[in-house]
Amino acid sequence: MAALTESAPVDRAMPAARGRRSPYPAWFFLPAAVIYGVLFLAPTFASFYFSLTRWTLSNSVFIGLDNFVQFFREPFLVQGLVNTVIYAVLTSGLKVVIGMALAVLLTSNIIARGYLRSVVFFPVLVSTVGVGITFTVLMHPTQGMINEGLALLGIKGPGWLTDPKLALISVALVDVWKGVGLATVIYIAGLVAIPKDYYEAARIDGATKWQNFWYVTLPLSRPATATVITLSFIGGLRTFDLIWAMTKGGPGFASDTVASVIYKQYQAGFYGLSTAGNVVLFILIGLLVVPLTMILNRKQGHE
């Protein structure tokens, strides 16, 4: 999975490197290759093998594809898959929209701009588990600050994390709050890089502010959008820490994602099953993200 997350920038650097002879001798690459092989390649292939076994701490029995059959029979897995995709789409979508809006605001001539930028970025730096525990307290159905605030306005707040219909969305919203700062920073970098000429040309053509945004800012920040979508989509697909800190997949199985289902199998000692689950997650991320990056990079055209 580490390889996947890093593949986006690597791909972009490739065309330049390809075709040119490397200035370094072959042995120069050896240390990195050994580390990569031992720490990434070997475990990946080992996990493919162990996903076909029922293993305990000391031995393993080869059982073919039984783990995958069992994993897909998990009654809550289908819901977990659906939840994972909902979560990934919801968080990455909101991060794009809100991140863009905040970036436009924070690149304008607003007072205390530097301070506001750091405030937006601050949640990114806080520990995810800490954020999760804090929001669990805030979202308590009767004693939480959110519902107590709503009660002052005469509104009876819902059970944010205890209502099976709301739990996943509540966690996704917290994820957005925590992660939108990173999206904003990427967008700020993207917006600042747009040459001023375009805006001048647009002004000469008599473009309104809205047209400025719609026809200049938005298309020209597509590289930033691609990065934000890719990063937050992968992050959303393999999300675990926030969900575990806030609901542990509950109530019942209502906010289970693939990652939390896998973790529960591991916790129960079903190592073969959880390894199979990781292989499924690996393939799922590959199937969704590889086409996504291809589409995003193609549309982005000549940078």
Place this chain on the structure above:
Amino acid sequence: MLTAKRRTLLAGVAAGLLAMTSLSGAALAQDQVTINYLADNQPSTVASAEALIAAFEAANPDINVELETRPPGGEGDNIIKTRLATGQLPDVVSYNSGSLFQALNPTQHFVDLTDEPWQATVVDSFKSVVTGSDGRIYGAPHGTAMGGGILYNKPIYEELGLSVPKTWAEFMANNEKIKAAGKVPVIQTFGTTWTSQLFVLGDFFNVLAENPTFAEDYTAGKAKYATTPAAVRGFEHQAEVFSAGYLNEDFQAATFEEGVVKIATGEGAHYPMLTFSISNIQELAPENIGDVGFFAIPGDDAAKNGLTVWMPNGYYIPKTSQHVEEAKRFIAFIQSPEGCKIDMESSGISGPYLISGCDLPADIPPSVADLQTYFQQEGTTAPALEFLSPVKGPALEQITVEVGSGARSPEDGAKLYDEDVRKQAQQLGLPGW
């Protein structure tokens, strides 16, 4: 993000190494043997462990005991299994007996304690739940036996003139009267998910009363929860108290600690719970300890009324320990009459001990006295299923949360649980699955 995580991991490993070297350094300097002891982090466990260690160290100046703690429940299982796999378990480990202990493959990983002299004082019913497949005994009892039943608030019962129910129908009739009096009949605390399982797990005495061979058939894959009417009843009970509107308003978010305070202070009349929680009442609401009583989960037949019993954790010594002799001395001290007395004083009394000669004093809380009554009669206790069968599914607590909040029907819940346990049976390599 990834690199940041890796960096913290590295820092953690480095800190761990430093801590280890400094520990062994200290031990060498004082010419002492240091043994490590891993227990769960519940306040009553820690209080008792610290008192036992202090007394043991005073009596054995050549041994230094370091206490490590772990979270209880699934997270704790994970820590134990991971540390076992990597050979990093400390010299003395406190962990569940019964099916969870069997899942660790005791014959391979733990030191045989059959021939320790103190085993003569251990009650047979405990020995059977820490015995490996080779018939040898691998553990010593840690604390007291527990009952799984219903804690009730005595002042509410007195005020409304209620009596302890012997059948489920009587229980529901009591609930109706309590609700009519404007009080909360049943406390549930799904904020701590494991607490949701009591209606199902604590009903096992009634399952056995109707199907005496259920446990063996269940292990063999022949009996299922969903197809055994007596076994489905636990799930049905849970759904009934929900649909009758008997639960506290915040039952989905309330935690175990809140539930303990609620039952002690009369914010609710009944709390289905394990009796180890009596020590939590002593800690969180000590002035109300006399207000709490206890009864077994009633079944259909008043003549067959009895309690489902849990055996306590065991103390074990991993084979990887470098200090088996010192670890054995520590365990022997805990099993001695003196150790038993220290445990009683430091952790609060929550049930009968499984060491003969370790009797409870006369002034015990009423809930413990209620619990003891079941043990003193013939045929009014039965072990929980997890002590009769190694098959226990990990998702029961999620299923009972769903059944207990109306999100899933009891029949569906029972079926789902049958699916869930199949994985455990397969992982253990049991025939018939």
